[in-house]
Each structure stands twice: as C-alpha cells, then as structure tokens.
Amino acid sequence: MAIYLTEESRVLVQGMTGAEGMRHTRRMLAAGTDVVGGVNPRKAGRTVTLDERAVPVFGSVREGIERTGADVTVVFVPPAFAKAAVLEAADAGIGLAVVITEGIPVHDTVAFTAYARSRGTRIIGPNCPGLISPGRSNAGIIPPDITRPGPVGLVSKSGTLTYQLMHELRDTGFSTCVGIGGDPVAGTSHIDCLAAFQDDPDTELIVLIGEIGGDAEERAAAYIRDHVTKPVVAYVAGFTAPEGRTMGHAGAIVSGSSGTARAKKQALEAAGVRVGATPTRAARHVLAVLGGTAHDGALA
C-alpha cells in the first residue's frame, strides 16, 4: 500500500523546465514515477524529452489535471513564486503538493498551508526532499537506488538523515519515506505520517527522525503513546547545538530552554519509543525489533 504515494500516483512537476526540475524529473522517471507532465504557462503546449520520454508541458495545474488525471504535484519553483504555484495547485484541486523549494518566507508558507487545508490539498514540505515509496513511485529528490521496498515507514525533518537511515536499512527496505522538511511551518507533520503509517498494512515499524526546534517531536510522542500500536524507533539530532543559533534548517533552533534535543528524546522515550544515540544505533534498534543485521553495524 504505502502512504500518500503509490504506483497509481500521477505526478505533475511545477518548475519542470528549470535546471533542477529537469534533472530531478529525469531521476523520478528513472525510478518508475508516472510523471504525466510539467507546468509552465510560458511553455504550454510543448513537450520536453527526457531520456527518450516525451513529457507534455501544460499551461496550468488545472489543465494538467484535466488532461492526465494527475493527483500529485511536485513543486520546484523558486521561493519568490512558490506561494502562487501552491495556491494554483490547491485551487485546481490537486490531492497532494510536494514542495521541494528551500527558502520560502514563513508568511507565504502560513498562507498556502492554510489555504491548502481549506481546499483538501495535502502539502508535504516546504524545504523537503519529498517522499518515496520504493519500487512504486518517487516524488521529489530522494535518491531511489539506495534502498528497496520493505516494512519500515520513515518520517523525517532531514533529507540526508533520511538517506543515511535508508542506506543503513537497505536490506530491510521501506514502505514509504517522507521528508516533511526543516522549516518552522510544515504542511505535513510527524503526527500526520504516524497516523498514516499506523493504518498502512505494508508498514510494520515506524522510524521517526527529529531535530531541534519547536515541539513537533514532543507532540508526536504524545500521539504515539495514545494512538500508535506499531513499534516506533526514533533518532533526534542536535544535542550539541548552541542556544539561539539556526543550524542549517530555518526551523532548527533552540530558543531559551525550548526545542532541545534532550527534551525531545525524553518525551519519545517516555512514550515507549526506542531512541538511538546515533543513526547507526537507531538502525540497530530497528533490526532488533524486526530481526536481521545492520550493514554498518560492525563498528570499525
């Protein structure tokens, strides 16, 4: 089954004709994603040939949906235009908008996530690597070739930590990996993914990756305690981050005593979640639950 993204998903790419959009659309196609078209009003009616596949360019998301039955859009447009792109997609009634763009002003994100909610559009991101259901579909920039289908569902604020865990658990495999992004405001939360994984028959175990800033992990811990019966393994980054400094991600900041990694780890452990001290140890917890051996388990 997987969550949010399956082999049935028909994917549009907003910003496909830009350099990044082109590169990643090529990778998505190679991973088996059903990319049904790009959106660019200035290049409507043309086709773009990517590795011998002709991909049509539509003038609007609405036209793309009408012509192809698309239900997912991946947004690569630059920060200044991202809000308009997402509002257009929500207006057109798309089910899922995956916003890869980094550097969108928070006021814009607040506006388009609220609007999308009112229109029934799920937003993943912004400032995220997207999501992958290995062997089925890939919407975003997660490398498809480092893992395979399997029983682990993963939700993470961090792209590269997602890749690290996918790599360590490559023989176990994943149902879906969702990168929800590192901005202060995100369209999809850890909790949304936990709920979806809990209901997904393909997912046997959930990996949650968090980092400093905000209280999303504490909220997730409370949700796990009350609603999640599947085993959950977590990893939290940022124990050594100084107070008041933004650590790469716009949302990764400890403010006063709030948003610390320690508080998040404690909240998760209190909810019965196994928290790994390093990504490798988190991977070993997963294998201990599922049975198997880790790749990077043999420490140098």
Add this chain to the structure above:
Amino acid sequence: MDLYEHQARELFAKHGILVPRAEVTASPERAREIARALGGRAVVKAQVKTGGRGKAGGVRLAADPAAAGEAARRILGSDIKGHRVDTVMLAEPVDIEREFYVSYVLDRAAGRFLAVACAEGGTEIEEVAAERPEAVARVPVDPATGVTTATAVRIADAAGLPPQTVDTLVRLWRVLVREDALLVEVNPLVRTADGRTMALDGKVTLDDNALFRQTGWGDERAASADPLEARAAAKGLHYVRLDGEVGVVGNGAGLVMSTLDVVAGCGARPANFLDIGGGASARVMADGLSIVLSDPAVKSVLVNVFGGITACDAVADGIVWALEEIRPTKPIVVRLDGNNAARGRAVLDAHAHPLVEQATTMDGAARRAARLATAA
C-alpha cells in the same frame, strides 16, 4: 535574524506606532549631547540581543546629561549575559500609568500566528505567564484575514487591555506582515500619564528567507562578528562556530547536526557546524574545508558526506583542491557514502595525502577524528 531594540523601535515608528524620542550611540560624549537634546533626563539602555537586560544593569535612568554620559561609559563595553555592549540607546523618560504586554508569535504546530497579550506587562511578564497563565490571552490569527480592527478588539478584550491599544495591535500586525517578521513583541506597551499609548521596548525577529523581497534590510543584517562566520556567509555556506576541536564538514543540516552529536559522543567537542548543502560542487567543498581548517582551535577535521544529490566524487575533488590550495597540517578523516561514493573514495586513494584517511562508517569516522583531536 533578531533585531536590536533601536531597530525594532524604528520599524514600529515606520508603521505609525508611537515610540519615545531616542538615539543610538557608541560614545559617552555623544550620549551626553543626546541627553541634552532630549531635555536633560534620559534612560540609557544597552543594545544587546538578549532579555533580562535591566536586571543585569544594562538600563539606567540618568537625571542630567553628565549622568547620562557616565551611565553610557559604564554600560558600553560591559558584558550582559555573554553579549558585549557596543552601543547604547538614550530615550526620553516617560511617565507610565500602566504597562501591558503584546506580541505576535509563530505557532509552529498550528502553522499560523498567535496574538499573545497581557494586561500586566513589564519585566515580570515571564513570572506572570508561569504563575498565572490565565492572565495571558492567546488568540490565534486567521492567516486569510490577519488582524483587523475587529480581531484587535477581540485580542484586547481577551487580555483586558484598554480600547486605546486596539490601534497599536492592528499596526503591530502590519509590522509583522509587511516587514516579514517571525516575531514582534512590545513589552512594555504603556499608557502614559498624559493618555498616550506608546511602545517603550520591543523585540523583532525577521525571516531571513524574505531577504529577496525586503530591500530595506541592509543595515539590520550586520555581518557576524566572528571572522570565520563572516567568511562562510560570504561564500553562502551555513557555518556556526562552536568551541571544540574537531572541525566538521557535511551535507544537509540534519546529517551535520547528527555528526556533531556523534563526535561529542566519542569524547571530543565539535569546533563548528558546516553544511555544504545539497548538490554541492567541488568548489563549495573546497571553500568549506578551507574555512574549517583555518580555525586555529581545530585539531582534526571530519568530513561526513552521504551523497543524495551531492556527488561524492565532486566532494573528493574539492578536498583535493583544498589540500593543494592551503597545505593543511591537520589530519582529515573522510567518510563518503551514497551517490558516486566509490569514485570519490578512489579519487582520495589516488591522491594518497598523508594527512587524509578514509573511514567506512559515520560512527567509525567520528571516533577516529575524535581520537586524532584529543591525541594532538
């Protein structure tokens, strides 16, 4: 980016919120002149980006220009909670009848802003919030409508603020939206003895992501005082200097934060956070490594890259460039995995630099770099 009080004051004034007359200086002599221009008496306030300034001796009331100069001389150069005071603001004293607290803060979980208001403002607001949370009103703001007069009336009613504050609440929302702020706080907002509503002190945090459309920010974006941080910022790198001895370079905020933690778990301290970002070129890698290696506190460097979009061979090329450009004397431990990792490892093997060693796992690489730093 947090602003200084005097910068926040300017933004409030720009949007029509009443503020006291004031001026900033770094010189005690000038402070005396400013006090004279303000009418003799002045409040001398340290400009530092931290709270609790008054209790730390950073705010003094001066009865005449000479006293203002003396207060400025004492405050300038002093240390307030680890922040050195480079400038002071002199403001006209105001006869306060009542003090309130108002702010708009981002509610990350709800994905919208929240009005926070309290009829008891001033330096004790945190105690009030902790002991009597019911005294602090929290009103969510609908992003579609923002704070209209009707919303502001609701906020004022919820907190028990007088109707005269409604206009300020509306204008403060304009500061938040039009200046692309993530936080605006006025504390205290006061009712003066002569019946005016005035913002006596404030805090504003701007959204760095909005720089592209906020052309007026040049002055506020003061370059970091740390020379290495300034150099990294000029190269467009996310770099934060810490106080340890293991330099860290990696890709992706989460992986770099994690690498710092793993180094700390091995008994060493990370010297910095440096994220070369996604899809980094050899040039970006070389620049990043050069900055980390030029930190005199660094005793060893750990390069931890998991290539998703980033190609590990480009990273390896960048390491080789940096080695040739700056001829380092410190050991470098490199862990490459993911996209083009085999090619990247081969580049480093072929270069066979005596100070560079490769590790196959993240934990193993961190242990080795920690050992090299603590043995040095």
